[in-house]
Amino acid sequence: MASLKDLRARIGSVKSTRKITSAMKMVAAAKLRRAETRAAAARPYADAMRRMLAEVARSVAGEGGQPALLTGTGQDKVHLLVPMSSDRGLAGAFNSNINRTTRNLVLKLQAEGKTVKILPVGRKTYDFLSRDFSDLIIGHRHLAAGKEIPFSAAAELGEQISSLLEKGEFDVCTLVYNRFRNVMTQTPTEMQLIPLALPENDNADSAQVAAYEFEPDEGALLSSLLPRNLQVQIYATMLETAAGENGARMTAMDNATRNAGKAIDRLTLKYNRTRQTNITNELIEIISGAQAV
Amino acid sequence: MSIKVKIVSPEKVLFAHDADMAVMPGAEGDIAAMPEHAPLMLTLRGGVVDIYEGDAVAHRFFVAGGFADIAPSHCTILADRATKLEDLSVDDAEARLAGLEKSYEEADKMNVPALDILMDKMQSARAEIEAAQSAIPGMSL
Numbered sequence: 001m002a003s004l005k006d007l008r009a010r011i012g013s014v015k016s017t018r019k020i021t022s023a024m025k026m027v028a029a030a031k032l033r034r035a036e037t038r039a040a041a042a043r044p045y046a047d048a049m050r051r052m053l054a055e056v057a058r059s060v061a062g063e064g065g066q067p068a069l070l071t072g073t074g075q076d077k078v079h080l081l082v083p084m085s086s087d088r089g090l091a092g093a094f095n096s097n098i099n100r101t102t103r104n105l106v107l108k109l110q111a112e113g114k115t116v117k118i119l120p121v122g123r124k125t126y127d128f129l130s131r132d133f134s135d136l137i138i139g140h141r142h143l144a145a146g147k148e149i150p151f152s153a154a155a156e157l158g159e160q161i162s163s164l165l166e167k168g169e170f171d172v173c174t175l176v177y178n179r180f181r182n183v184m185t186q187t188p189t190e191m192q193l194i195p196l197a198l199p200e201n202d203n204a205d206s207a208q209v210a211a212y213e214f215e216p217d218e219g220a221l222l223s224s225l226l227p228r229n230l231q232v233q234i235y236a237t238m239l240e241t242a243a244g245e246n247g248a249r250m251t252a253m254d255n256a257t258r259n260a261g262k263a264i265d266r267l268t269l270k271y272n273r274t275r276q277t278n279i280t281n282e283l284i285e286i287i288s289g290a291q292a293v
Numbered sequence: 294m295s296i297k298v299k300i301v302s303p304e305k306v307l308f309a310h311d312a313d314m315a316v317m318p319g320a321e322g323d324i325a326a327m328p329e330h331a332p333l334m335l336t337l338r339g340g341v342v343d344i345y346e347g348d349a350v351a352h353r354f355f356v357a358g359g360f361a362d363i364a365p366s367h368c369t370i371l372a373d374r375a376t377k378l379e380d381l382s383v384d385d386a387e388a389r390l391a392g393l394e395k396s397y398e399e400a401d402k403m404n405v406p407a408l409d410i411l412m413d414k415m416q417s418a419r420a421e422i423e424a425a426q427s428a429i430p431g432m433s434l
Binding site: 051052150214215216225 | 299301303304305306320321324331333334335336360362371373
């Protein structure tokens with residue numbers, strides 16, 4: 001049986017763990033609020049971009065010679081996967097969900113006889129994938145650990161993907177990221193970037209207004225819109241990852257704090273029982289000693 | 294009669310307000326968006342967007358390229374990067390231009406698309422210097 005001193009030490013250590021987890025929870029909550037504000041601020045640009053792209057794409061639909069960013073290379077042999085995780089752990093299953101989804105996807109594609117290349121974003125997924133698939137990784141990037149993600153990070157990644165496509169390094173590009181449903185739930189989601197799944201035209205009054213004119217012509221406008229759209233989509237998923245990471249961490253740390261509280265209760269109960277037993281034992285010894293005299 | 298003018302960068306909405314006219318630097322020449330303008334989409338070069346209320350310029354923004362969506366009742370400017378004119382810095386822009394000129398010198402002269410991109414960026418940096426100088430106090434809005 002553990003001595004009183006051991007129990008005291010254990011209670012002390014669980015108490016300091018609880019302090020740390022509850023502090024992390026509060027930090028994550030504050031960061032989550034900020035990340036959500038940023039995600040909301042970025043939405044108007046993405047919406048306007050989607051409207052423009054849908055409008056332009058509608059007017060060039062059916063014409064040949066469209067940019068590869070929109071239609072892909074026409075083949076389906078080489079797949080580029082871009083898994084996106086956070087840079088830091090202690091966020092529950094947030095990163096391992098991405099890792100598992102990516103792993104399954106790689107194995108599935110390989111079973112179908114496709115070539116797979118991986119471009120991991122975020123330290124956690126890079127660390128994991130470089131153990132199993134180090135020969136498939138063609139480069140990696142980290143998110144700004146803990147700091148706010150600038151648009152330029154997404155722009156650089158977008159440019160890298162565009163230039164890989166130009167060189168014919170892949171045919172299909174899929175992004176694996178955690179979709180932010182709410183603070184509690186993030187779902188690992190696969191999003192195909194290239195060929196692009198064209199968004200619905202939700203320009204509400206497009207039916208009433210006359211057809212758009214374009215300057216320069218539709219083709220040129222489309223080929224300058226597409227790379228920008230790719231960057232915007234990547235940026236949106238980066239912001240969603242940042243928000244999701246903090247949401248997941250908040251939930252995980254909330255659970256950890258609660259579990260630590262339970263452990264402390266159990267240990268305190270045990271401590272008191274042990275103390276009581278010790279006193280009882282001493283009393284018995286004293287009484288039986290006194291009777292013997 | 295006015296139009297809703299919106300200037301958005303990838304990170305946030307910079308300006309959203311009713312105005313009477315917005316003059317923007319189109320890639321093929323300046324274009325003014327006014328109420329009842331025919332629907333038009335265009336690419337922008339680096340330059341200054343002037344937003345008019347009545348006959349006077351009420352707001353001025355520098356945009357470093359982007360797109361614009363003009364419709365009878367609204368005008369949305371999707372800027373790659375947008376700054377209020379008074380917040381521009383001549384020194385920053387000059388440093389950027391110097392860097393771009395250097396990479397233009399070193400660039401592969403056969404790679405035409407890459408050169409075009411550099412040219413656009415240099416044009417935008419030059420426009421930024423010009424805009425920043427014009428915003429120096431002493432000038433009226």
